[in-house]
Amino acid sequence: MKQLGMKLIELLAMSLGVDRLHYRDLFEEGCSIMRCNNYPSCQQPSLTLGTGPHCDPTSLTILHQDHVGGLHVFADNKWQTVPPRLDAFVVNIGDTFTALSNGRYKSCLHRAVVNKYKERKSLAFFLCPKEDKLVRAPNDIVSMDGTKHYPDFTWSHLLHFTQNHYRADQATLPNFTKWLLSSKTTHTS
Ligand SMILES: O=C(O)CCC(=O)C(=O)O
């Protein structure tokens, strides 16, 4: 999974017009996460969600859902079903890659719903940067864009934020940025 993630990151780098190995060091020694989600069936599925709407704070997610289905992505202003395919993975951009691409790639808002009849499982692999390395967009992209959209941070900061201060949702990255800048101001004043 890690190798597949690294290849996808190379493709993303090429699509951004930077060296294909630009992000390699950042991810090579990163500690990625694999999570199995289990959603029991629910008598009143309309009253709950399996996983609430969020963008993954990590960099890249490679997800496999079983035959039951329940993953939705928010696209074109509405929630859309991602039909389950046993022979395919779903690949999502996460918040950290949004920052690494200076906002050119947007992290994807998604959720998982439950149903009355069948338990559902999904398996998610989250590619993460090495905890203490700086997450920053390549200089070439920033100078082309004319603005650096996100402050430098480390994955360890963002992980801490989502585990101790903030439950990941669609606004994790802007709220993390505010929190980071205000905590820096507090430290230096
Ligand atoms: O179960 C799913 O299809 C989505 C799970 C998910 O979004 C996550 O684990 O971050």
Ligand SMILES: [Fe+2]
């Ligand atoms: Fe997710």
